[in-house]
Amino acid sequence: MGLFSRRPRPDSRPDDAFPFLSTEEASHLRGLVLTTFAERGIEVSLHPDYVEDDAGTQYGLANLAATCHQEEAGRWPGLVADHVRRIVARMSQPSELDTIVPEELRRRVYPRLVGRDRADPRLFSYAREVADDLVEVLCLDQPDTVAYLTDKVFPRLGPAGPLYDAARQNLREITFDEAEVVPAQDSSFHCVFGDSVFTATTALQLGSIADAVGDPIDPERGAFFVVACRNQVAFHPWRGDDAWATVFSGLLRWAELGFSDGAGPVSPELYWWRPSGIEQLSRRNDVGEVSVELSGDLAELIEAAGGG
Structure with missing residues (x-):
């Protein structure tokens, strides 16, 4: 599965809403x-x-x-x-969200990772924070598209909490269609691809993905990952070696390319996954310069591995 379109496009800056278009x-x-x-x-x-x-x-x-x-x-x-x-x-038809019964919604609701700037708090006040710039919202899977659940549906369908539980369970059904190992100088990382628009969201269950590709994650050290666009997750289970800087560079480059040229951009940032939660590692200033901030836990692990 190709990551990016090879179709040439006019020489222009990326569009703000659809950065894969000029x-x-x-x-x-x-x-x-x-x-x-x-x-x-x-x-x-x-x-x-x-x-x-x-x-x-x-x-x-x-x-x-x-x-x-x-x-x-x-x-x-x-x-x-x-x-x-x-x-x-x-x-000409009523919205399915206006007519669907709660039992059917629970069977077809999925979580979706989106950038915080794509989740208007006036519409998605219920959104759950995943990392600083990444939130989780809910969607109804429909035959031709997906419908985002906005605040207005919850008075009729009940609170968001139980729907999140159902959505996370349904997310387990989403599987990837292809996996690649991508070289990164003296290291490498995995990337999984899928046709589902919820493929990137499977990063929430990254441990299961790593097990599926035969490279399980150490729960203490975790894994570094990026979700550039909706149809992929790239990640590296960290073994405590000194290749972390090379992996950071490779994953950030991958994310920047995928975010600017992939369909359904999610985030160009780098994250650290552990079973206990997700932390954002990279930040951008006003002119787009990227820095990586190591949390206390990660800094201690890297120092212990001889990379401090």
């Missing part, structure tokens, strides 16, 4: 969306990553943008037309 590409895509709705006699408000109808219902454009990213620009009008057709069909 600003010109994203502007062209949004223009196609607006025009296609207008051709059907429907007026929508256009936002960076969604459209909103006059009833206030929002329809995301992330999946459309990811699909177009993999195709030549000449195919975009047809892809947009098909996407708008499906949206228009849903506009």
Whole structure:
């Protein structure tokens, strides 16, 4: 499975909402969306990553943008037309989140990792913090797309806590389709890929992934990982050797490339996983310079390994 699209794109900075597209590409895509709705006699408000109808219902454009990213620009009008057709069909029907019964929701709810800046607190006040810039929200898995659960559904469907429990259980069903070992100078790391949009979220159960690829994680030392985009997790179970700096560099480079050019970007940052929780290790300043901060526990482990 290829990590990034090889299709050349115009020489331009990445779009803020869809960094795997250039600003010109994203502007062209949004223009196609607006025009296609207008051709059907429907007026929508256009936002960076969604459209909103006059009833206030929002329809995301992330999946459309990811699909177009993999195709030549000449195919975009047809892809947009098909996407708008499906949206228009849903506009004439009640939202499944307005009609689904709690028992069915529990069978089809999944957690999803997103960057904190993608989870508007006005809509996702229930979101759980995973790391400083990474949160966990809930989604309903549907045949053609996924529907994010916003605050407005909980008065009818009950509190978020039990749904998180069901979602974590359902996440165990998500398996990866391919695994690779990626060289990183004098070390290496694993990367698993999957067609599911919840593949990156399986980092929450990284121990199970490591067991599946035959490289289990020492629970004390943990593993370093990145979740650049929705369809992959890259990680390195740390053995307490002195290769951690090389691994950091390799994983951060992988994350930066995947975040800027992969479908469904999640985060360009580096994290440390242990059964007790997840810590964010990398930070970026206002000009994009990256630094890595070692927590007390990790600093002590590295010093004990002779890398302090």
